[in-house]
Amino acid sequence: MSEDALLSARCLTVSFGEIPALVDVDVDLWPGEMLAVVGESGSGKTTLLNVLSGRLTPERGVVQYLDPAGSLRNVHAMPPPALRRLHRSEWGFVAQNPREVLRMGISAGGNIGERLMAQGARHYGQIRAKALEWLAQVEIDAARIDDLPRAFSGGMLQRLQIARVLVTHPRLVFMDEPTGGLDVSVQARLLDLIRGLVARFGIAAVLVTHDIAVARLLAQRIIVMRRGRVVEAGLTDQVLDDPHHPYTQLLVSSVLQA
């Protein structure tokens, strides 16, 4: 285990029946760093994300998280209340489909305020001020604070989801294809936003994507997965400019040039 890694996983193994989803996967994530996990559908990316975030227990292997006090916590040995508290405060999860996470019948302000209220914020004026501040951070017009997410476009929903997660200043965010299903110009704007916020608040993130361009733009380090195994890992530019594994070479060469 690496001593100063924020999140560190060793020998993660998961299988769904006969199908191996993860085989002996090691991951290290340092504070303030963004790590991209790329690979084709079914390569185990999302499974890896679920295991790292404690939502899925692996058959073998450990995930350790370095808490702010400096002690290592075994994510899968944590009691459920502690894990839930972690997910509500120091961690965040950005899903591909914001409709699964956002409360569609609750206004944008209420959605952003939920994590604050779950942590014990009981001052309406302060919660509202925070919500306005975060709408500005994700470039949503402050006048939309009382609108329901139903009335928002896909890109705005995704930005709202990001505001909802980042409002408590998490140290570690898991992102599952945050730009999936958005058109290219909206994607570019969202990527720009994520890059800015992550840098400004020093957030570490694990980013799952099948889009090499997204990984290159956002992540310092990358791991390439195939059939549940890590086939290549390293600095993003290094791996993408000089891919060693045949699968990575195929992946890089199959990107369409505009």
Place this chain on the structure above:
Amino acid sequence: MNGYNFAYLDEQTKRMIRRALLKAVAIPGHQVPFGSREMPLPYGWGTGGIQVTASVLGADDVLKVIDQGADDTTNAVSIRRFFARTAGVRTTARTGEATVIQTRHRIPETPLREDQVIVYQVPQPEPLWRLVPSRAETRRMHALADYGVMYVRLYEDVARLGQVAVSYDYPVMVNGRYLMAPSPVPAFDNPKMHRMAALQLFGAGREKRIYAVPPYTEVRSLDFEDHPFRPSRAPHACGLCGATDSYLDEVVTDDRGTRLFVCSDTDYCAHRRARGAG
């Protein structure tokens, strides 16, 4: 009455309900499941309350039953007569004389005493039910005291309407631990639950849950620091007794829109008028 056990329910059932009650009293505000029985009245009319009352009733108890504060409405009259026939207990309309009070929608205006028990009829015991669709999830949320989502609902009200617009079944925190639905009593009655001298028992027949608030337990209505809880009441005096501190019903008295505000607690109103008020 021949062929029936005392207070209708058989002793084993009462024993089961009393065990649930003891557990409920030991964990204030926690919903305890129990094997709710078929009762000779429809769901929504107080099947939970009537089973709890049957289990705590003794031969020397005096029973009062109120429905929306009144002693003379159908529900109140039939439940009172039910226990008069099946248990042979004395019944009363006077809050002060009763030892067991079964209620729907109100808490009597007269403060209750240590030697009294109040039984609430509860249609929906789960305070989070409109917010979280899964019961497995609400149970987990209660276990972890994860109540942020309830505040989201209050936030929405304040954002949209400038104040919390929950007028009945206003959610409360019991003993600083469990979020509880106080049954559909008006928010006006919530402060009466706080450190009440009497034992408060809640029975939900259809949902098969019992919960309780022991005497002198803290019951706080949820609110924001800058939007404190304010019980609301119609800004009038009772048209019959002149009370300005009681919860009022609005009664339309003719077809030209004339209306009368009267105490919803009929016993309180009658008592005041007997003493020459109004």
